[in-house]
Amino acid sequence: MPHSTESISTESISTESISTESISTESISTEPFSSEPFSTAPQIQQQHLVAKIFEMQSHTLPHNDSAARGLAIYQNNLIATASRSLKITYPVIDKLLGDEALRLLARQLLKKTPPASGDWADWGEDLNELLIASPLTDEYPFLPDIATLEWLLHQTSRAPETAFKSETLSLLVGTPLETLMIQMTASVQLIESDYPIDVIWRAHQETHGQFSLDTNHLAEELNRHQGPCRLLIYQQHKQPHMQRISATEYKWIRDIFEDHNLDELLDRHPNFEFSHWLSTALENQKIEKLYIKRT
């Protein structure tokens, strides 16, 4: 059963509305902000300031050291904004780990992959990689896969809506199958996990603005789960959905993504009910068009 992700906000983070987090005065590192670089070319000056902010090292703050205090504000703003961005993109990871852990991850992620597009909604894709290497995963081994799922839902929620080009259906008649290709819509994505990540994800959704985890129900669901969980993510009526699919359908769509033509697809999946799948996929806006591959 497709599940709507209405509770995921796709709103990006404004860089104007900044946080009032307190400035750390606990560190013993003393490196007053130098005004010397600002006598050089603007590009170098700006790079220098950005480098100082992204160093994110705490500074001791002499009572009258306005420069260090100012730099600390920019550093705190950066981490606070990045943390808020992760909270929006990864609401279940946020519920599982809490503010402090997310802030730590934001700090690490800023160092690993600084933002580059001007839209915070584009940032944070590598969180799953950070989690794989994190001790947090010792307790929650499914965390990286939940992160991947949430990133895919986030991407799907922002993907353009594309109507099926119905006139391309006529290609099914008379076109050599070895040249006929299927193009899925831009929002369609696949994920496979050893954990029932859809169950875990749904258990952490809010209902009517309230969040309450039914741990008994979740434990039952987890105990019942066997084998890999394969999910299809897609957009329908402007909302992202996820749907558990069979291994057969998963491999079929994966092969479409790998640019196999229809002849190859049918060869590789001799028992696949193509007609039925096509009809359902069209109904659920998962296919953009059929097309002929030019060689």
Place this chain on the structure above:
Amino acid sequence: MIRSNTATTPNHTKHSGWVGVGLRHPHYGDALSDSYPIDFVEVHAENFFASGGPTLSVLEKITDQYALSLHATSMGLGSASQINTDYLTKLSGLIERSNPIMVSDHACFTWSQLNGKAVHAGDLLPLEYTPQNLQILVDNVDRVQQHLGRQILVENVSTYLEFEDATLNETEFLVALAERSQCGLLVDLNNVLVNVHNFSTGDPLTVAKEWLDAIPAHHIGELHLAGYTPVESPELIIDDHSQAVSEECWALYEYAIARCGPVATLVEWDNDLPSWRVLMEEALKARRMMESLTPPLEGIAHAS
């Protein structure tokens, strides 16, 4: 240097007498559920950069009901590294979709290089007020205005660093920008006050009024009003937009309207949001103040 044709006739006085509010996600439901006595809403442009999904529907509903001001926060107009072309393309597409009455961003930088790679610093980073940085800002604003085919408004920012080698003051810098690029200025009165409190001596309101006196009224296309969380010295005040408009900001607004006329005005509140009703009351207060200080304008149809 070639200047954009569309920028040669300033259009920022078109919206004189208009009062609006910043529209943020938690208020979408309230704002769209009924009609309210405001003339426009302002949204942060980047929140609507997605090429599909639910935000597009929300934007359509907003523009069906309200005149829209697009306030960008990531353009980094003072960046010595070039403004990202993909960013401008997204902004341009959004403008085409939403037909805003105003487009604005800030006198700051944000695009740069970090460890040899392009980076967006994610904040409104301060510019040293020098002729070199002025030229960069003028060139970037000119490029943006040409790319978008329209005039933009550029806002003064709150800063938390001072630069010893600055050779211009902030108002000289902004006025020169407006004259050379033919952009309009969005004067954020709260930002003026935050900077005065953080870095100036003397009575803050007096210093802020002097700041305002240095900006010719015809350059000002919009005013922003906001509040901030008070702090104890020597902490620096942070422009957090988490409070009602401060009494000091209202006093400066009164002075600004008396001096500049009924400039389009926006109440900003971004963090610790109040109810929509409280935000409407703040907008109503601005309208009353504006109307009490300026004669009625002919031909201006308010939403009220």
